[in-house]
Amino acid sequence: MKIISIIPARGGSKGLPKKNTIELNGKPLIFWTIKASIKSKYITKTIVSSDDDKILSISQKYKAEILKRPAELALDTTPTEPVIEHVLKNIENINTYDYLILLQPTSPLRDENDIDKSIELLIKRKATALISTTIIDNKVLKAFKNNKYGYLEGILNNEYPFMRRQDLPKILMPNGAIYIVSIQEFLKTRKLFTNETISFEMSNEKSLDIDTRSDLKKIQNIKLLR
Known part of the structure; x- marks a missing residue:
C-alpha cells in the first residue's frame, strides 16, 4: 500500500498572518503536521504544496518533499481540490499509489497515531x-426555519423538534485534521467525498483548528504537543 500525504500551506492568511510559519511550542506551526506525516508507519511520501518560499524552505528542513504552487492556486478563494490535482500531476507513476491523505497544518494536535488509526x-x-x-451538540436538529409560506417547519423534518435530545442522531462535524481518499476515485471525481466515506472520530480537544491568535493561545494551554 502506497499513500501520498499532501500538506497544503499557502503563504497568505487574513485571520492570522503568516500562520503556517508562526511559532507554536518552539517550532513553526507547519512542523507539527510534517512530523506527524513522516512518523506515520503507512505514509510513503510527504509533500508540502506552497506558493511561499519561506514555507518551502522550512518544510525541506524538516524532511518533507516540496512543490512550488502557482500563484493562481494560492488565492483566498482557491478550493482544495485543484491544489491536490496540481500535486498529483507532478508525481511520477501516480497510478502506483493507492490513497492520498490531506493534512492541513492548522490542525497541529493531530499526530501520527491519529493518522495511522484512521x-x-x-x-x-x-x-x-x-x-x-x-461530535457536536445535536440540539440544532430541534431547530425550525420559516418555509416559503412563512410557516415553521423543522430544519430536517417535523419530528426532530419534539424528540428528546438523547433520541436524536449523533452529529459529526468535520474537524479539518484528516481527509483520505482513494487516488483512483479522486482522479475520477475530483472530490474528497465519495459515496463510501467513513468517519474517524476525534476528541474536541484534539480537533482544535488554528485560524486566529486566540486559537493559538488555546492550543498552547493544552500542552499536547511533544
Missing part, C-alpha cells in the same frame, strides 16, 4: 474515503 480504519472498513470528525 488509515487502519479505512482499510478495515474497505471504504474509498475517510474524514476526521468531532
Whole structure:
C-alpha cells in the first residue's frame, strides 16, 4: 500500500498572518503536521504544496518533499481540490499509489497515531474515503426555519423538534485534521467525498483548528504537543 500525504500551506492568511510559519511550542506551526506525516508507519511520501518560499524552505528542513504552487492556486478563494490535482500531476507513476491523505497544518494536535488509526480504519472498513470528525451538540436538529409560506417547519423534518435530545442522531462535524481518499476515485471525481466515506472520530480537544491568535493561545494551554 502506497499513500501520498499532501500538506497544503499557502503563504497568505487574513485571520492570522503568516500562520503556517508562526511559532507554536518552539517550532513553526507547519512542523507539527510534517512530523506527524513522516512518523506515520503507512505514509510513503510527504509533500508540502506552497506558493511561499519561506514555507518551502522550512518544510525541506524538516524532511518533507516540496512543490512550488502557482500563484493562481494560492488565492483566498482557491478550493482544495485543484491544489491536490496540481500535486498529483507532478508525481511520477501516480497510478502506483493507492490513497492520498490531506493534512492541513492548522490542525497541529493531530499526530501520527491519529493518522495511522484512521488509515487502519479505512482499510478495515474497505471504504474509498475517510474524514476526521468531532461530535457536536445535536440540539440544532430541534431547530425550525420559516418555509416559503412563512410557516415553521423543522430544519430536517417535523419530528426532530419534539424528540428528546438523547433520541436524536449523533452529529459529526468535520474537524479539518484528516481527509483520505482513494487516488483512483479522486482522479475520477475530483472530490474528497465519495459515496463510501467513513468517519474517524476525534476528541474536541484534539480537533482544535488554528485560524486566529486566540486559537493559538488555546492550543498552547493544552500542552499536547511533544
